[in-house]
Amino acid sequence: MSRSTASSPTTPNASSAGARAIASPAFDALGVAGLLEAAIAAVPTGVTIADPALPDCPIVYVNDAFTRMTGYLPEEVLGRNCRFLQGARTDQAAVARVREAIARRAPVTVELLNYRKDGSRFWNELHVAPVFDAAGALTAFIGIQHDVTARKKAEAGRERARRLAERANRTKSDFLAAMSHEIRTPMNGVMGTLALLLETELDAEQRAYAETARQCGKDLLAIINDILDISRIEAGKLAIESVPFRLAEVVRAVLDLAAAAAAEKGLKLEARIAPDVPDTVIGDPLRLKQVLTNLVDNAVKFTAVGGVTVAIDQAPEATGGGLSFAVIDTGIGIPPSVQKRLFSRFAQADPSITRRFGGSGLGLTICRRLVTLMGGEIRLDSIPGKGTTFRFVLPLRAAEGAGLAPERVLPDPSPPKPPAARGRVLIAEDSRTNQLVVAAILRRAGWTVDVVSDGREAVRRATETDYALILMDVQMPELDGLAATRRVRALPGQRGQVPILAISGATAEADRRACAQAGMNGFLPKPIDRTTLLDAVEAVLADRRCPQPQPSPPAPAGPAPSGGDESGREDPLIDRAVLADLRESVEPARLPRLLALFAEEAEARLARIAEALAGHDLDALARLAHTLKSSAGAFGAAALARAVAALEEEARAGRAEEAARLAERVFALAQATLAALRAPETVA
Template sequence: MPHARRGRATWLGVLGVGLILALLAVAWLQVRQAALLRQAVEVADDDAVLLVYQAETEYLRLRDEWGRSVDPRRVLDPAALQLRYDIWISRVGLLHNERIGRILADETEFAATLARMDGFIRRADAAFGAGTAGGPTREALRELESELVAMGPEIHGLSLRAAHHVGEQVAARNATVQKHNMVGIGLTVSLSALTLAFALLALRQMRQLDRRRAALEELAEHLRQARRDAEAASEAKSAFLANMSHEIRTPFHGLLGMLSLLRETGLNQQQVSYLRTATESADHLLAILNDILDMSQLESGRMVLMPAPVELRALLRDVEALMRPQAHAKSLALHIAADPALPERVLCDATRVKQVLFNLLSNAIKFSDQGAVVLDVQAEGGDGAAELVFTVSDQGVGIDEATLATLFHRFVQADSSRSRRHGGAGLGLEISRNLARLMGGDITVTSQPGQGSSFRLRMPLKAVPAGASPRPLPGDAPPPPRPLHVLVAEDHFVNRQYMAALLERLGHGAVFATNGHEAVDAMRAAGAKPFDVVLMDLHMPEMDGIAATRAIRALPDPAAATVPIVALTADAFTETRDRCLVAGMNDFLTKPVSPPKLAASLRRLFGNAGTADFGPEPSPGEAEPQADGSPPLLDAAAMALALQAMPRERFAAMVHGFLDQGPLLVQRLRAAIRDAQPLELRVSAHAARGAALNLGLAALASTAESLHEGATHLPAHEIARHVQRFEELLPATREAVIAAGLAQPADADASA
């Protein structure tokens, strides 16, 4: 056997070294493969060349539209020319990047052509007069037309040179691909060899496991048979003990009766002493027989409880009357304490409850030489899982940890010296615990040597009504709502006004922050007047809501770091909700934020102390779409919810204030398109969407959502089309708002 183990270890060592070498080879091949892939990616400039081609395409479209605009026979369309001009400018802006500069670094004409296009754009911007309603005149366009046409050959030559550069790269890329294929073949061979080695090892291990499993199954079958034999023997033993206990207890009752009659006859002092010893011995032997009978019935499952309505305090008086003589004989104080709130009557098996209490109190008295033994009765838990708890405490010798581990095992006695003096079979605690579990409870113990012990009997509390109405529980009346100190982090001015009105309607005060940095600073500087809750918008400049939440959770002040934080966002996606919860937020509200939504969130965080019940949120009706199938201009349900939070005049001022700021927003969106700033476009569109949702401006919210979702992947002309759609919706929405009874106030400042 030692030689076999040594040979197996040597074989495993060789295999292990071989596997390590194979893994090192595979690692080297993967590093080589990564280098080749990186090289292939670095030379892949097709997308950069595509930008040059797209710039030429948009130039040709702009030149055609320019020619139509200067033609006196055609009607001048400033909007169409502006659209083509903006798209071409965006394509020219994309040519200002490192990759195209690297491709055409050796082409001196590239920088000159790019500079000529930039100069033309500066002069054309002056002619177009960005932001003016009239647009350029035909005279200004004719002056610039020749310069625009003159750039055509240069731009076309730039595209040809970029295409030629791509052609040169094709050959180099093919060579790289061939090298990559060779490396891939080598990697495949190595992995195949490694897989084969693992397969052989796994096959060998599976065969060994099959042999071991067969041996274990045979052993398990032997163990199952042994268990069945042991259970059969245990059942036979329990039945024998039960029968024997009955048979022996019957003559013992007769013996005890005769001893009792003998005590009434004339006996001398010595005979009385003998009779007392015989009676005590018979009582002790009968107690042992009763324990054996109870244990046999518990093991065989034949013990049946007899629950019935019981006067709880009468039961406690019976226990005290029977146990007080034992305590008095050892000069111990015995106290029975019951909670006044306990019901008068309970449903239980009084005989078995007394048996357990007798055993616990008898042990407490037996193992105590001074002090007091206390039985305390309390009710614990709520109405659905109320428990009756009997606690027996003593000031006796206590129990060490080693004895506690075996305390409830049969025939085990805590103090063998005392047990020998007082007798007992070591069955009392096991029987008591089994009876407690049969009644749906349990017995636990805590003890320290020299400081006494405490046994707790727990059982379900089943009160029996006595005909009177149940006593009312304290705390039924809910506490009144209290004003909350709220921090609102929101970057859009309309949303700040809306949340101010909403919180004012709910009776709470608000402090506002316009970005995440201000929110963190406000929490850090709260001082003696901490905030109760933070309403955090997710999309804000400088620092968003997720980052601000993490920063607040990291503050050193425990009160500030644990403040409840509620997310406010127009995104209703599950991923967004999960990100909020992972960051440490407590709740999640989607826009539009209605009074019932916010009230329900505050009740979830603060109960009725946070805010009164605002009532359920009305279910939204089906809004009629516009004739072209697009969303309706107004969302009547959202506007109705907003009017719950503020007067009509204040709401009308907010709506018209938002519409008055619409042209400025359009300018920012177009500037973001022209400067190729998709992030700025997304932030502005998202803020507009949230404000429009809160105000019930459905069509504007839908268009802002399309801008937000397509800012990073839609072509520039599609984004420009959405911006134009947003601009066209502003006057139509204002007319719909006025028709809905929200007239523009004389002072159009929405901040009023």
């Protein structure tokens, strides 16, 4: 046993030891001090005693464990201050904590890097405590040294592994987000083209195939959106908004979305909002809607009889307040064994969950994450065979007197407003397919469309022309959509005020905000489908905060496809401007093929028009004329489009004779038009 020869260790006196010991022959043999000294010598941690009465508070006692730990013999230690164990890499902040504690005569525990006699390093968990005598005077400091190198190494290893895993996860999330984004862009083309295809004349079998393709596309998009959401959440890139919104509007939008599916199954779909729930609250309406939509969709899917209720109540103050949301169904329920795993990622691997929840299996995980991000927790109560209730409480507070612009917070689900006067629209988009789709949709809606492929060209056109609207892709070569928008906004007069609708595959809040900050009036996420595109166009034009363009005069470079010509001038057989637009919108090399397709389709339709005429089937005639009208318009067959429009009108009005007369004209015009379209100079 190592023992100080310079001074005797402070040992408990009989009375203080008496509190923790009873009389024993062992004490008689060695005395209290002797026995305690033996105990200290035997402990596996270092024990040192320093004397504050001596200059520089030197060590006056060390035990064997200290020597084993540091390699220093007692004679090399005694009489020295213990700081000799420190070295270049010892953390000075920890040393300062010890110094301050000693000065205050207070106990302290620190972890310090110390150096052994052989120069090797070890982590020392050091505990220093003052010892006072019976009169309260400071007598000594006891130091307990514990070698925690192994634990520190393990901790550092875990920390490194955690950082690596975090980095890998971030990389994976970024990759997924990027890939989902990349996939969504061409999917835009697929979905848009399918929508156009479905508007054409198809036989029942073809229609069924195209519908299936569209449904699969929709399902795929839903999965991609889920992946995008979860990767954004995991990458910490999904910000939760705090804006005032009306709860009832969110609930109505959620129920509207599920209404058709519920009605088809004969389910009752209802909302119950307690009277003490505030009308307007501060929170994230889009994310709340996403969670409720997901839960209501699932509920409808798995309820055969009865109904689905969305209930909102005040949560009891005792449990922290907020608003309690519940989605209650009378469906098949979820067995307890499945309930536990339900919210975990990819719970889809379990077939019983797949059956219930379909899709990517990420829906409920996203719900749980979103609810957590919004400050709540989601749980479920389910009785198999009776029904399921998903419940979450969100800390939403009332937005009393907050300036609310409901139409900005939630799309108004009321019937769409009548379209504004059709004018000229500029599409700035570098993807050819998207150009084709967007341009075709807008043309069919009666707009005259200009298409450019980069931001610089967009600004040039916007400087020269009074557009009713600009659809601006955000990512474009030369000048991106944001910079282009800023330049347009800097234009003097009306042209600087033109409404600009962002089109972007990047739909994070930050992206939307950037668009708004650049001066865009609306945001249209890709992929674009006909309805959302037209709705967004109407919404931007109807937005009162957006300076309404003056109703534009009939655009100079091409009348609306089926529109009349107020000047009384005959419509041209081929409207070169429309055809030029089309050429601009598709790969130029594809134009002949597209025109050939149109010709083929038109001929087939004309044959059926003839059949309908012969069979006096005015309904079929109107339908066929209607479809031919839009495709003729899209391919610049202006005179034909006009004639077919008139034919449609007469057929709808039931005027068979007039329709037959017009049909003759349609046939003649069609022949001339198709011949003109096939002419080499048209295609060139």
